[in-house]
Amino acid sequence: MECFWTGVHSILGRKDRSLSCHTSVWMFPIYGLAACLNPIAKKLKDKSALLRGGVYTICIFSTEFFTGKVLKKFGACPWDYSKAKLNYKGIIRFDFAPAWFLVGLFYEKLLER
Numbered sequence: 001m002e003c004f005w006t007g008v009h010s011i012l013g014r015k016d017r018s019l020s021c022h023t024s025v026w027m028f029p030i031y032g033l034a035a036c037l038n039p040i041a042k043k044l045k046d047k048s049a050l051l052r053g054g055v056y057t058i059c060i061f062s063t064e065f066f067t068g069k070v071l072k073k074f075g076a077c078p079w080d081y082s083k084a085k086l087n088y089k090g091i092i093r094f095d096f097a098p099a100w101f102l103v104g105l106f107y108e109k110l111l112e113r
Contacts, residue, residue: 001103002027024078030067037104038111049105056104057097065092 007019037059044052068091071077082090 002031005099026067026071026076026078030063033063033067034107035111037107041108041111052108053101053105056107057100060100060104061092061097065089068092 002023003021005021006023007021010016010018010020010022037056040055040059041052044055065088068077068079069089072091077091080090081087081093084093084095086094088094
């Protein structure tokens with residue numbers, strides 16, 4: 001998913017038609033933390049998609065913030081959103097909320113299996 005996201009941004013931002021992506025090995029365990037959504041998803045299974053997606057968005061933002069904060073302490077954070085308008089401490093971007101909402105619902109379906 002990270003490669004897809006950065007690849008799409010390469011064509012939008014740099015007009016790179018090769019859709020080249022850039023990521024970090026740190027992203028594997030961070031995205032792997034999505035497995036922690038499974039118990040939450042089970043408790044929310046009868047709730048509306050709006051509520052479920054909202055909860056997942058908060059969980060993803062929290063994970064992104066805390067992992068980013070730890071990695072920044074060690075000079076190892078692979079992302080820096082400090083130039084984005086809706087950033088918080090350069091670690092999270094609030095304009096990514098719709099994407100995280102959809103990613104959370106996608107993870108829910110993926111983890112259901």
